[in-house]
Amino acid sequence: MNFDKQYYEKYYQNPQTRAVSPTEQRQQANFIAAYLKHLDIPVHSVVDMGCGLGVLLKSLQKALPKSRCIGVEHSNYLCENYGWEQGSVETYSSKSSEPFDLVVCNDVLAYLNKKACAAAIRNLANLTQSALYLSVVTSQDMDICDVQRTDMRQKLRPVSWYQHHLNKYFVNVGGGIFLKRPLAFAVWRIARA
Numbered sequence: 001m002n003f004d005k006q007y008y009e010k011y012y013q014n015p016q017t018r019a020v021s022p023t024e025q026r027q028q029a030n031f032i033a034a035y036l037k038h039l040d041i042p043v044h045s046v047v048d049m050g051c052g053l054g055v056l057l058k059s060l061q062k063a064l065p066k067s068r069c070i071g072v073e074h075s076n077y078l079c080e081n082y083g084w085e086q087g088s089v090e091t092y093s094s095k096s097s098e099p100f101d102l103v104v105c106n107d108v109l110a111y112l113n114k115k116a117c118a119a120a121i122r123n124l125a126n127l128t129q130s131a132l133y134l135s136v137v138t139s140q141d142m143d144i145c146d147v148q149r150t151d152m153r154q155k156l157r158p159v160s161w162y163q164h165h166l167n168k169y170f171v172n173v174g175g176g177i178f179l180k181r182p183l184a185f186a187v188w189r190i191a192r193a
Helices: 005-013 022-038 055-063 076-082 114-127 159-166
Strands: 045-049 068-073 100-106 128-135 170-172 177-180
Touching (some): 022 128, 045 055, 045 114, 055 068, 068 076, 114 128
Parallel strands (some): 045 100
Antiparallel strands (some): 128 177
16 A cells, blocks of 8 residues: 555545544544543653654644654655654564553554554554554444545454454553553553443
């Protein structure tokens, strides 16, 4: 799949066709930061796997001003034009030996086949010290998905497929936030999805 200038203009920049607005991405970042603060999870390091134009990552940097934030992209176009680190969600490893307090993987996994996606989830677990923020469109989202603004070349798998792979490494605490197993932070079971 070619993640070039035209792809990012269509799904990120053009107000008529973009999947999500910069305002929505800023709200998303504020939610992530507020929820982790509410759970009393310190965030000193963040990596955004598939950071796109970096709106969410830059918003997280503002919401978590003491954290070190790194953007990683597969796209040559974005790495050349935005200065992101080149990498794949399946194989990227941190230059430091420490995992990240927060890993973000927003609308990346559905572009991978099942084998690559399972490898990516294992790698996300390796990269995560405390929390993962994950968003991915599934086959059960078609009733709420705007197909005019969603890249329908994605591989739509059922929620249960993701749950099976994620539950090995994470506990879903809602809102797209997954905490690394074993839980180092107290979260009432009623709040776990």
